[in-house]
Amino acid sequence: MALLEVKDLEVYYGVINALKGISFEVNEGEIVTLIGANGAGKTTTMQSVIGLIPARHGSVIYDGHDITKMPCHKIVHLGMSQVPEGRRIFQELTVYENLMMGAYSQGKKTNFKEDIEKIYDRFPRLKERRNQIAGTLSGGEQQMLAMGRALMSHPKLLMLDEPSMGLSPLLVDQVFEIIKDINKDGTTILLVEQNAGKSLAISDRAYVLETGSIVLSGTGKELAASEMVKKAYLGG
Amino acid sequence: MEIIETLINGLSLGGTYAMIALGYTMVYGIAKMLNFAHGDIIMVGGYTLFVTLSTMGMPILGLALAVVVCVVLGVTVEKVAYKPLRGASPLAVLITAIGVSYLLQSLAQIIFSSAPRMVYVGGQDGLGFVTIGSLKIQKHILITLVCSVVIMVVLSLFVKYTKIGRAMIAVSEDKGAAQLMGINVNMIITITFAIGSALAAFAGFFMLMKSPSLTNTLGAMPGIKAFTAAVIGGIGSLPGAMLGGLFIGLIETIAQVVPGMGAYTVAIEFLVLIIVLLVRPTGILGKKRREKV
Structure with a gap:
């Protein structure tokens, strides 16, 4: 279908x-x-x-x-979720806050803590850098963050x-x-x-x-x- | 002692400017436009306060009504005048904002005439003084200072820790990416105008506590000075607007007590603006933004 x-x-x-x-x-x-x-x-x-x-x-x-x-x-x-061209992560927010923005569309029915742990499992680098300002990440890390952010909305x-x-x-x-x-x-x-x-x-x-x-x-x-x-x- | 009093007076005046500057800077950051009608929202709040006081008394009720009227007006202006121009050239939006400014001033003149109205928030004798040790400070100065500090703290916490606040940061950084998060950008812009207008109502209240004379150009000069403050602090930056507001308030108050400088207050403020922009073109806390296509 x-x-x-x-x-x-x-x-x-x-x-x-x-x-x-x-x-x-x-x-x-x-x-x-x-x-x-x-x-x-x-x-x-x-x-x-x-x-x-x-x-x-x-x-x-x-x-x-x-x-x-x-x-x-x-x-x-x-x-529907999209990782846009050029990643377009929120440069001034931390990694964690970016992931939080990814979950913006989610109501109370999803478990934010569980979701973010799943993202950290998939992208261990993001966990290490969770309190870092996203604009300071390397290109690869930014791509991981953009993907993680898009996945936060299930x-x-x-x-x-x-x-x-x-x-x-x-x-x-x-x-x-x-x-x-x-x-x-x-x-x-x-x-x-x-x-x-x-x-x-x-x-x-x-x-x-x-x-x-x-x-x-x-x-x-x-x-x-x-x-x-x-x-x-x-x-x- | 006089120095401390001057500093407190300056910070208090700066608090008023910060209230207005926050409105400019938030709207600029999120809707990417200069809302030159922002100062006139203050004036409409002033007349709301005037009407409430002269019919029912009760300054607090007057402030509450002024907040409501300003919020409704600010949101309506955005929906009617600015929203249809989203995506239009920034110049078109700017001219529209100037038009709205004159429209509001002229409407106020038609309704209330151009004669000054007296708005005595604390009765005709003012609110009196507070003495702390050997310091003698006017009550309205302290009220303004305390209220504006509380408002600034609450606003900062709101932006940092609430879902809507974070959505505001996201929209100010990248509208398209914010939409991809599921953020309703139009709703965030509406909320921004509502918050800015509510702060303008407070600013009007503070200004009329200080000097009761109300005309239809009440918001014009403070609007321009607060805009200057927002630019000095770095337009688009919330802490920048607060810092810039306090800075301009201090400069103005200090210039007024230095003998021979009083007449040049405004000139000094704009000189500071020029110097700051020469040294730091993006303002004190402004960040260089990569323009996205």
Whole structure:
């Protein structure tokens, strides 16, 4: 069953047509990746789906709700969470306070202390640094914090926008391992990446986005084997 | 002894400025706009106090009503005048704020005329004095000082330790990321305007306790000075606004007691502003912000 169903999504920035009617879906339990070059519309897609950028046409159905015109904060309350491009952690708050902000949408029904311990188990570094001002963390630690913060809201669908950007190869591997783990624990993943090789390897399915349109789709394996993808995104 | 009295007077006046500066700085930090109508909210609070006192007496009731009226007015102005301009050029918002300022002043003039109204919070003879040892301090000075310190402490605790307070910090840092946390940014902006306007009502009360003459430009000059205070402290920073307010209050009071300086009080305040901005362009506690696209 499709947890997220995007149909004919069109987004404009002024007169610029950033998304030209894209359709894709993410089924429960999957890891789905959108790959594409800079400016293809990946981040626009992510921001539009979660309500940060309004869509001009098309529809977004999430978990049975029509969220096309819903403001972002309400969508988050429905159990969608996003690690935005560039991490965008709250630089002036501590690690702990950032995680607290992640739990903002949670009512009294969830156990904050238990949740934060789970995050610390997954990211031991965050526990060591819990009272440190987030702006002083290294890039890798900030990425962990952004992921931990997004997980604090118990998302059914976790969207990650370029989580490997600017990280060392070792950390990139670690990030992809963590994404796989999060998915194994039952969270559906929508991933946007420029690192096509690594992301296709962990994806159930993937879509290729080029200048605002989806030009190719298939399973992760199929796309990794496709001549077109190899040529354009895998450097061979 | 005179020095201590001057310092207390200065800190008390600074407390009033801090109340106003907090309104400027919170709105700037969260809605990223300069609300130049903020000073006029003080004036509307003043007239609310005037009407309450002249019909029912009871200054505390007057203050309570002024808080209510200012909060409703501040939130309404935001909804009607500023919210439709969210995302518009900062210049458009600034001009609108100046327009709202003149609108409020003109409405007050139509309703209450331009003749000064006398608002005697403590009766015509004022509230009298308090003597501590050899110190003789006017009661209203102490009331202002104590109230503004309490308000500043409560506000700081509110921002640091409540869910809404932390949401305010998040919104001021990154609106988009705050939305991704599930924060309703519009609601946070409304709350910010409400808090700022309530503080303005207190500032009006303090000002009229000090000098009872009320006209439709009551908030204009203190508004500008408090804005200066907010910039000196670092606009967007809460402790900065408090520090800047106290600083401007002290400078003003000290300049007034130094022989020959009284006439140059305002000039000295703005000179300090210029010097601070030359040395630290972001203000004393202001942080360099990375502008995000």
